[in-house]
Amino acid sequence: MSPLDRKLLRDLWRMKLQTSAIGLVIAVGVLLLVMMGGLVNSLEQTRQAYYDRYRLADVFAPVKRAPDHLLTRLSEIPGVAAVEGRVVGGALVDIEDQTVPVRAQAVSLPAFGEPRLNAVYLAEGRRLDPRHMDEILLLQGFADAHDLEPGDSISATIHGARHTFRIAGLAQAPEFLYSTAPGELAPDDARFAVIWMNEEALAAALDLDGAFNEALISLERGAQAPAIIDAADRILMRYGGTGAYGLVDQISNRFITEEISGLRVSSRSVPPVFMGVAAFLLYIVISRMIEAERTQIGLLKAFGYTSTEIGWHYLKFILLVSITGALLGCALGVLSGQALSGVYRQYYKFPFLLFRVDPGSFMTAILVSVASASAGGFLVLRKIFALAPAVAMRPPAPADYSGSARLVAALKRYLDQPTRMIVRRVARQPMRAFASTIGIAVGMGLAVAMLGVLGGFDKAVSLGFNVIDRSDATVTFVEPLGEKTLFELKRLDGxxxxxxxxxxxxxxxxxxxxxxxxxxxxxxxxxxxxxxxxxxxxxxxxxxxxxxxxxxxxxxxxxxxxxxxxxxxxxxxxxxxxxxxxxxxxxxxxxxxxxxxxxxxxxxxxxxxxxxxxxxDAANETEVYEAIKNMPAVAGITLKADARQSLERMMNEGAGATRYYMAIIAAIITFGIVYNSARIAYAERAHDLASLRVLGFTKGEAAYVLLGELGLITLAALPIGALIGIGLAGAIAAGFSTDLYTIPADVGPDSIGNGAMAVIIAAIIAGWLVKRDVDRLELVSALKSRE
Structure with missing residues (x-):
């Protein structure tokens, strides 16, 4: 092992806590890159495989009532690969011990064989027997929420008539990946069901014998969906067509697409923030390391080492820290992705969802972390090439501190000697103090931003359900009705x-x-x-x-x-x-x-x-719901309390739970920045602190001189961090928002105060860790020049 490599190992061990903190920041950035990239890759591949295997339609064409022979005309449209007609309708499912019926979608299945389009995945039980018209397949999520199994019976009202069905099996389908009741945004397995029935039985219930009310169309490769949608609309218009639409507008596909798009945006925008912070920290560490080892660099050059060899030595320091952090981040990213994939499988009803990371993502993560970390180091390594041995071995020219003398003299009557030392240090090296201030402010900004987003989610729910919607329930009708129905509702007691x-x-x-x-x-x-x-x-x-x-x-x-x-x-x-x-x-x-x-x-x-x-009136709500349930014109009842609970569950446990990961990560990076600032200050001033101890300063007074500077910088960072947090909160909230919902950024006094408290606590912990080193400082060793 070469002398420089032995020196490298000694430096890494001596700075193990600092390098560990920097490596952790890099690991967090790589974790997010791998986790989000893997989730995007897994969701996209699983969705496409699921769509292809069960032949999800490319175009949906709802119609009031169209004869079956029109399916032939639809299949003759240029670019159409296959056409399937089916019957769909609304239903209300009665659940024992539940006053409000559950809204359901009834969907027909052909009596024999698989449907050409929009097939179903049988999760449990068996398929429908064409000889038994009372058999159904039930959506698995709904069945699990109500402890229903194959062989059980349920009652449902379809088109005003009550029916009793026997569950033959439990199923899932790609068109119901995101299963939510009409008019709602949050999924709730307990409040929305899908019933697959024999086509003949459902057609008879909806009075659609020999007809269909929805056409499913798949396209040939290269066919243009808008042209086929227009052609389908022209054919179905006279039969009450309500407008065909493509898969892009299908509600379930739209939700999963928005989720994937949001993850993709986050994977491209969030990790660079952490990589940039890591590069900034490495820049500070390496620059101060080179300044401290100026004489050693001169001796190495005098003994024949080239600038390239010495530069490569310091670059290896950067590479070891960044690569170690990247490898740790890759491992943690896979573990985090596997944990989150279970959450996504819960809310998006995939029969399977395996977390897979493209091997290229690991290489990309490592290369990006190394490149970002090296970027800060290269700016410093130029100083090595500029140093001549004779110049490097001489102490640097004394800095001109005359400007700060007047400031300290003016404060002499107000400040004691240790405090003046703190002020003098900051005044003499303002750029160094400013860099540390900005680093801590960025950490606080991340914490404030995430707290603002967390508050934004809560504010969205509170505003939506307390201010905007002040009702208790929403009743929807099967079709638009006259005002007579309103009088019937008004007459109900309660x-x-x-x-x-x-x-x-x-x-x-x-x-x-x-x-x-x-x-x-x-x-x-x-x-x-x-x-x-x-x-x-x-x-x-x-x-x-x-x-x-x-x-x-x-x-x-x-x-x-x-x-x-x-x-x-x-x-x-x-x-x-x-x-x-x-x-x-x-x-x-x-x-x-x-x-x-x-x-x-x-x-x-x-x-x-x-x-x-x-x-x-809460005292009569049971009687009101019972009366409404028996009205044949009612398509469904939605209770505001249930809708709110579903949305909060989705935000806290579903895909919205990603923001909690971000909040934890913001706390980690905040502590990493503050701790690094404290460790760097200690490394620079160990000689000075030992000198103070020799001159008679107590351990507490010596620690005060060091930690007072950290406290002053931390206090200066608080208002800057608040401003950074306000800006970041808006950007992050915009990233979480979609066309389907908007999350406001709620950065108030609470968010700023809690963010500031997190920074102060991090500073106290970091200061305590550094103070232990100050207390254990060996005066003789610290006063010697390090070889």
Whole structure:
């Protein structure tokens, strides 16, 4: 082993705590890179394999009622590979000891053989027997939530008639990866079911014998979905087609796609932050290491070592730290990815989900960590090449500290001697103190940002369910009904208030930008379900135009005063050109509101409602729900308390749990930065501290001189960290937000205070660890020049 390599090992052992902290920061960045990249890779591959194996359709074409012979015409559209007609409908499932029925989707299966498209995965039990019309397959998640097994019986209401079914098997399907009740965003296995029935039995229940109400279409390779969607709409229009749509707009696929996109963005933006911090820390360590070993470098050059050999020695120090951290990060990334893949499998109903990392990801992670760490080192290594042996062996020229003398003299009457030493040190080396301040501020900024995002999730839930939605339950009807139904609801004992709404399936269009969604008709002023502006003021639905949610306005690139084209996808299917009168803040979905009377007039369907928001007396809620359940026109009841609980569960235990990982990681990097600053300061001042001890300073006074500087820098970092945190919180919240929901960044006094407290606690722990070294300082050894 060469002398330089032995010196390298001694340096690594001497600085083991510092290098461990830096390696941990690098490991965190690599962990995120490997974990997020692996999750993206696993979700994409598993989703595609699942779609292909069970032949998920590329185009869905719902229709009111179309004869079976139209399937032949659909199959003749150029670019169509296969067509499948099926029957679908809503259902209400009665659960024992549960007042409110569970909403369900009934889907037909052919009597014999597998469907050509949208096949199901049989998880348990057997397939349907065509001889028994009362058999069903039940969604596995729902069955597990209610302890149902093959052989059990359930009751369900379909098209106003009650049926009793026997469960033949439990199933999953790629079109129900994300299973949520219509109109809701959060999945809840206990409150949404899918029933697969024999096609003949379901057609008879919905009065669709010899007909279908949804066509499934798969495309040939290279076929253009928009052209085929337009052709399908033309064929089905006269039969009540409500507008075909591609897989990209299918709700389950849309959720999983948004999740993958968010992970991909995070994997590209978050790890570089940690790599940058690691490079910054290594830059400080190596630069101060070279300054401290200036004389040694001169001696090495005098004995014949070249600048390249000496530079390679210090570069190996950087490489060993970065590669060790990267390898640790790779291992932790795989373990974290495997743990999170179980969470994703729980919320996205994959039959299987194996966490797989592309081997190239490991190489990329290692190379990125090495490159980022080396970037900081290369800036310092240039000094080695500039040092001549004769110059290096001489002490550096004394710095000019005359400017700081006046400052210290002015403070002499106010500060004691140890405190003046602290101020003098900071004043004489302002750039070094500034670098340490920025490093600590970045750590605090990460902590504040993550606390702000955590608070944003809670604020979104509180604002959405306490301020925006003030109802107790939402009732939806099978089809738009007259106002007579509202009077029936108002007459129920226990119903305090009823607020109607109208929801119409539409396609919003502004030039080439489109969005498939719903136009909601709202009363004005609304009391139970309101639109709110950015400053939490109510926005009223208007008769002279529509108001759009901020996500929808951004997607359509439209502003108040512009006009939006609204293509209605039901009834007479008019095309409306409506002015945009305003925008509002939306936390869930991308809604648009129009005054309900004006909407019905535009559709030429006066006094029609799709449902109602209810405020109910808690003492009579059981009787109210029982009465509503027996109304044949009711498609479903959604309790606000249940919807809120589902959303909170998704945010705290599902994909939203990623933010907790980020908060923990922010705490780790904060401590790493603060501890490194303390260790570097101690390494630089060990000789000075020993001198103070020899001059008569106590251990406490010597430690105060060192840790007082750390405390001063930490206090200076707090306001800067707060500003960094506010900016980072907005960026991270935007990364978590999608077209389906918006997460506000809630950086308030609590977030800043808790972030500052985390930094102060980290500084106290780091100071305590360093003080132990100060107390154990060997005065003779510290005063000697290190060989």
């Amino acid at each position: 119903v305090i208030e009823v607020e109607p709404f109208r929801s119409v399936s539409v396609v919003f269009r502004n030039g080439v930008k489109t969005h498939r969604g719903a136009l909601s008709g709202s009363v004005s002023p609304a009391e139970l379900n309101r639109a709110m502006s950015e400053d939490v003021e109510q926005v009223y639905a208007r008769k002279d135009g529509v108001i759009l949610s901020d996500p929808l306005a951004r997607k359509l690139a439209i502003q108040p005063g512009d006009e939006v084209t609204v293509e209605v996808r039901e009834g007479r299917r008019p095309v409306l050109s409506l002015p945009v009168t305003g925008t509002f803040r939306s936390l869930l979905g991308a809604p648009a509101y129009y005054e309900i009377g004006a909407l019905n007039d535009a559709l030429n369907e006066p006094q029609r409602v799709s449902g109602a928001y209810l405020r109910i």
